[in-house]
Amino acid sequence: MIDPLVWLILLPLCWATLAFVLGPGRGAWTAIGGLAAQLWLAFVLADRVGAGGKALHAVGGWGAPLGIDLAADGLSTAMLLLTQCVALPLAIYARSYFKADDPAGTWFWPLTGLLIAGLNALFVSADLFNIYVTLELAGLAAVALVAAGGGAHQVAAALRYLFATLVGSGAYLLGVALIYGAYGTVSIATLLPLVTTDAPRLVWIAGILMVAGLMLKTALFPFHFWLPPAHGGAPAPVSALLSALVVKASFYLILRLWLGPLQALLPVFAWGMALLGAAAIFWGSWRAIRAVKLKRLVAYSTVAQLGYLFLIFPLLTCPGALQAGVMQAFAHGLAKAGMFAAAGVLIKATGQDSVAGLAGAVERLPVTLLAFGLSGVTLMGLPPSSGFLAKWQIIEAALAQGYWIIAVVALAGGLLAAVYLFRVLRQAFLLAPTPQPAAVVPRALEWGAFALAAASVLLGLRGVELMRLVGVT
Amino acid sequence: MMFAFDLLLALALLLSGLRTLTTPRLDRGIVLFIAFGLLLALAWARLSGPDIGLAEAAIGAGLAGALLLDAYGVLQRSKDLHSKGVAFKRLIVIALGTAFTIVLSEALLDPLPAAIDLRVPVAAHLEESGVSHPVTAVLLNYRGYDTLLEIAVLLLALLAILAVVGETRIASPSRAHPVLQALARLATPSIIVMAVYLLWAGAFRPGGAFQAAALLAAAAVLLHLVGLLPGWSTPRLRLRLGLVAGFAVFLTVAAALLRQGALLKYPPEAAGGLILLIESALTLSLALILAGLFLILSRDEDAS
Amino acid sequence: MTGGLLFALAGVVLFALGVAGVVLIDNLLRRILAFNLMGSGAFLVLVGLAQRDGVPDPVPQAMVLTGIVVAVAATALALALARKLHALTGRLELPEDADD
Numbered sequence: 004m005i006d007p008l009v010w011l012i013l014l015p016l017c018w019a020t021l022a023f024v025l026g027p028g029r030g031a032w033t034a035i036g037g038l039a040a041q042l043w044l045a046f047v048l049a050d051r052v053g054a055g056g057k058a059l060h061a062v063g064g065w066g067a068p069l070g071i072d073l074a075a076d077g078l079s080t081a082m083l084l085l086t087q088c089v090a091l092p093l094a095i096y097a098r099s100y101f102k103a104d105d106p107a108g109t110w111f112w113p114l115t116g117l118l119i120a121g122l123n124a125l126f127v128s129a130d131l132f133n134i135y136v137t138l139e140l141a142g143l144a145a146v147a148l149v150a151a152g153g154g155a156h157q158v159a160a161a162l163r164y165l166f167a168t169l170v171g172s173g174a175y176l177l178g179v180a181l182i183y184g185a186y187g188t189v190s191i192a193t194l195l196p197l198v199t200t201d202a203p204r205l206v207w208i209a210g211i212l213m214v215a216g217l218m219l220k221t222a223l224f225p226f227h228f229w230l231p232p233a234h235g236g237a238p239a240p241v242s243a244l245l246s247a248l249v250v251k252a253s254f255y256l257i258l259r260l261w262l263g264p265l266q267a268l269l270p271v272f273a274w275g276m277a278l279l280g281a282a283a284i285f286w287g288s289w290r291a292i293r294a295v296k297l298k299r300l301v302a303y304s305t306v307a308q309l310g311y312l313f314l315i316f317p318l319l320t321c322p323g324a325l326q327a328g329v330m331q332a333f334a335h336g337l338a339k340a341g342m343f344a345a346a347g348v349l350i351k352a353t354g355q356d357s358v359a360g361l362a363g364a365v366e367r368l369p370v371t372l373l374a375f376g377l378s379g380v381t382l383m384g385l386p387p388s389s390g391f392l393a394k395w396q397i398i399e400a401a402l403a404q405g406y407w408i409i410a411v412v413a414l415a416g417g418l419l420a421a422v423y424l425f426r427v428l429r430q431a432f433l434l435a436p437t438p439q440p441a442a443v444v445p446r447a448l449e450w451g452a453f454a455l456a457a458a459s460v461l462l463g464l465r466g467v468e469l470m471r472l473v474g475v476t
Numbered sequence: 477m478m479f480a481f482d483l484l485l486a487l488a489l490l491l492s493g494l495r496t497l498t499t500p501r502l503d504r505g506i507v508l509f510i511a512f513g514l515l516l517a518l519a520w521a522r523l524s525g526p527d528i529g530l531a532e533a534a535i536g537a538g539l540a541g542a543l544l545l546d547a548y549g550v551l552q553r554s555k556d557l558h559s560k561g562v563a564f565k566r567l568i569v570i571a572l573g574t575a576f577t578i579v580l581s582e583a584l585l586d587p588l589p590a591a592i593d594l595r596v597p598v599a600a601h602l603e604e605s606g607v608s609h610p611v612t613a614v615l616l617n618y619r620g621y622d623t624l625l626e627i628a629v630l631l632l633a634l635l636a637i638l639a640v641v642g643e644t645r646i647a648s649p650s651r652a653h654p655v656l657q658a659l660a661r662l663a664t665p666s667i668i669v670m671a672v673y674l675l676w677a678g679a680f681r682p683g684g685a686f687q688a689a690a691l692l693a694a695a696a697v698l699l700h701l702v703g704l705l706p707g708w709s710t711p712r713l714r715l716r717l718g719l720v721a722g723f724a725v726f727l728t729v730a731a732a733l734l735r736q737g738a739l740l741k742y743p744p745e746a747a748g749g750l751i752l753l754i755e756s757a758l759t760l761s762l763a764l765i766l767a768g769l770f771l772i773l774s775r776d777e778d779a780s
Numbered sequence: 781m782t783g784g785l786l787f788a789l790a791g792v793v794l795f796a797l798g799v800a801g802v803v804l805i806d807n808l809l810r811r812i813l814a815f816n817l818m819g820s821g822a823f824l825v826l827v828g829l830a831q832r833d834g835v836p837d838p839v840p841q842a843m844v845l846t847g848i849v850v851a852v853a854a855t856a857l858a859l860a861l862a863r864k865l866h867a868l869t870g871r872l873e874l875p876e877d878a879d880d
Contacts, residue, residue, distance in 0.1 A: 013727065013730070013731055013739075016628060017727065020720050020724055020727070024717060026713065027710055060738060062620075062738060062739045063617060063619075063620060063621070063739070063741055063742075064737060064738040065601070068597075069594060069598065069618050070619065071622065106643070109642075114635055117635070132622065132843050132846075133619075135847075136622055136626055136846060136850065139629055139850050139853075144632055146861075147632070147635065147639050148639075150636075150640050150861055151640065152639065155865060155875070158861055158864050158865045159874050161640075162808070162865065162874055165854070165857065169815050169818075169854055170799055170815070170818070173798070173818045173819060173822060176819075176822045176826075177821075177822045179826075180822055180826035180840075181825065183826060183829070183830060184825070185588055185829075186592060187591030187592035187593055188594065193592065203583070203588070204579075204582075204583040205580075205584065205588070208580055208583055228877075232877050478783070479781075479783065479786075482786050482787070483786065489790055496817065497797065497801045497805065497813065497814055502807065502809060505809075505810060505813060506809070509813050516820055519790075523783065523827050523828060523836065524834075524836035525827055525836060525841045527845060528827070528841055528844050528845055531845050531849075535848055536816075536820070536848050536851070536852065539852055540851075540855050543852075543856055543859055547809060547862065547863055548809065550866075551862070551866050569800055569803050569804055570804075573796040573797075573799065577793055581789050584789060584829070588829075593832070594837065594839045595835065595837055595838070598838055611838045611841050613838070614839050614841075615845060618839075619839070619842055622842075622846050623846065629850050630849060630853050632853070633853035633856050636860070637856060640857075640860045686845060766852075
């Protein structure tokens with residue numbers, strides 16, 4: 004009887020180690036094999052959780068609060084599904100993306116393995132300090148992936164990201180320290196009944212510290228300064244992994260705290276979060292509209308789209324809001340991965356990273372442009388994509404509680420997304436001033452991007468199952 | 477009486493910490509940081525945490541200090557632009573920081589509510605845990621999963637450094653004065669013996685794999701600094717195997733124990749032996765990793 | 781006031797000092813020093829607060845041990861990046877993020 008919960012963590016650790024031992028530049032097939040197995044495990048877990056409720060595993064047999072517990076409810080299982088669903092196509096994409104002697108690809112596989120292990124471990128951990136360790140594992144892996152093999156800009160971006168992520172986890176750790184001081188445990192399940200509305204000031208400060216640190220790691224406005232250079236400067240598969248998955252991890256943690264141990268304290272800040280989310284949507288979209296470089300544009304789009312996630316906080320009393328948030332995470336994860344993958348192909352083919360240089364791309368790379376377009380459909384929130392489903396749910400939940408302003412912001416965000424996305428597509432449909440010699444791009448890259456983008460749209464048709472899964476507690 | 481000592485120690489910590497950041501000369505700042513680390517080790521001793529004190533002195537002050545000094549040696553030729561900090565931003569941050577400190581300090585002085593006391597279950601299960609030192613029991617048994625992930629983080633750091641540094645030529649180690657070399661040669665066996673002792677002692681008194689590994693790594697760094705051990709280039713297969721051996725053993729044992737019903741669930745009669753096995757493998761690998769953190773970085777010094 | 785609480789208070793100050801340092805200082809090496817101060821501050825709070833009636837609590841001690849190792853891992857990575865940046869640009873500070 005294989006326990007998918009535990010193997011989703013052990014397996015990536017195993018193949019990452021194997022990939023490292025195999026040596027520099029090796030490990031692609033190990034990774035792809037491992038990720039395929041993980042995808043299967045994630046579906047097995049989703050089946051079990053959907054049928055039988057939350058899955059639990061007490062590591063060491065001790066049980067909280069002495070030991071560390073792993074727990075997978077609907078929300079965690081959904082995030083695990085998202086991670087494996089995005090990582091596998093990206094791995095196949097990355098295999099063709101990195102040429103044999105590319106310094107960025109030398110240690111890509113073991114680093115990615117450790118990143119995925121960290122993410123998987125994070126989504127199922129039910130222990131606040133254990134979460135800190137997984138945060139560091141994923142965060143440092145992400146920084147390394149951004150910096151690998153890069154020039155001055157990439158290294159500077161990686162350093163900026165590193166400092167931001169370290170301050171974020173530092174604040175989170177201080178919060179955990181205060182909570183342990185107040186209650187004597189860091190187990191989420193044990194803390195749940197202990198934290199009440201008349202918790203001491205210490206716990207309030209701890210909550211604020213933890214959420215602030217996690218906001219910094221999610222690049223929520225105004226803490227977003229590190230994201231555009233990091234996601235815009237990294238190699239395309241790395242940007243895809245980061246935008247689709249890593250930033251969602253810290254958002255998931257805010258949700259987990261909000262719905263879990265700190266549910267008596269945090270909802271006070273719901274409208275503050277929504278306000279910052281709205282600011283992120285407008286600021287990110289504005290910068291995307293004005294961006295000159297293609298990957299920078301896509302990175303700013305991430306800043307904007309993350310804002311949607313924070314709009315749901317005032318709505319969480321209504322059950323549909325959580326499902327809306329997860330659907331948005333999925334929609335953005337798949338679409339942004341596809342978009343970065345497409346951008347990577349475009350940049351490889353045209354040899355440069357500017358929007359203006361895309362002229363004539365539609366003739367040479369129709370599949371890639373289609374992928375970009377499909378991703379755009381999801382990001383704009385057009386039916387039948389999962390992005391539409393997510394926005395629809397947010398608007399529905401907002402109107403049900405009378406908060407029409409949130410609905411307006413969501414709609415406005417979709418319009419703004421259309422502006423910057425059409426900018427790219429229009430440029431690509433222009434005739435090139437002089438016919439450029441097309442750099443040959445491996446098929447796997449184009450179709451990898453297409454697969455992700457198409458998945459983001461098709462998910463809209465099967466969204467109900469996902470939402471039912473999320474509802475399991 | 478001891479409170480006066482604690483007060484002085486706390487003040488010394490704060491002062492050295494502050495001076496680390498504000499002293500104009502960077503090399504002084506780094507040395508002050510090492511001093512801070514040693515004072516911190518004292519503080520851990522005062523807080524009845526000798527395990528932490530050992531680790532702080534060896535890893536926090538020792539290895540980190542060595543890394544920083546080595547970096548300083550290379551980077552001191554940088555053109556240091558004068559700080560262009562906007563005065564307004566500076567003011568805001570300092571004001572916010574001060575406010576935060578005051579608010580939190582006040583909150584700390586409030587009486588704390590009745591808490592869960594984990595010392596009770598730790599002591600209650602200590603016999604079945606396989607070791608008799610509570611901290612080791614927590615580290616390798618009750619919360620061994622944290623330790624597993626932490627080793628992954630260390631491995632990751634090594635990988636990251638390899639990925640960032642890329643391929644460079646190995647600088648031939650500068651040979652130091654023969655007396656220094658002799659000293660290093662004399663010191664190394666003692667360090668190894670001490671490390672083995674710490675590893676074995678960790679089961680029933682402060683010590684353990686991390687402290688032992690830090691000592692071994694320090695020996696390696698020492699040998700490198702006097703020119704007896706070259707820096708590392710991209711690790712070859714044997715070295716890669718050595719680097720992952722500890723983690724691999726830990727992972728294998730953890731997974732194998734799944735048959736007992738849960739990850740890392742040691743059967744009480746074999747717990748002590750398994751933990752010793754894991755710690756031994758970890759000591760070797762961690763020593764290689766910690767040494768590697770230094771030796772890989774130091775290889776790209778330009779001989780000029 | 782117990783010794784534990786005293787060191788916890790010192791930890792709070794160190795934490796604030798560290799964060800301020802990372803945010804305000806330009807020199808990369810000093811920022812790395814600052815982030816280490818921040819981490820040490822958090823560790824002091826963790827162990828200091830958990831010390832009830834002078835008897836040590838092994839759980840936070842193990843946590844801090846883990847934290848120290850993670851901190852040195854991050855420091856090594858930060859130093860590798862700083863050295864690479866210096867090798868490429870000759871400067872020991874983050875350049876202004878020139879957008880586009």
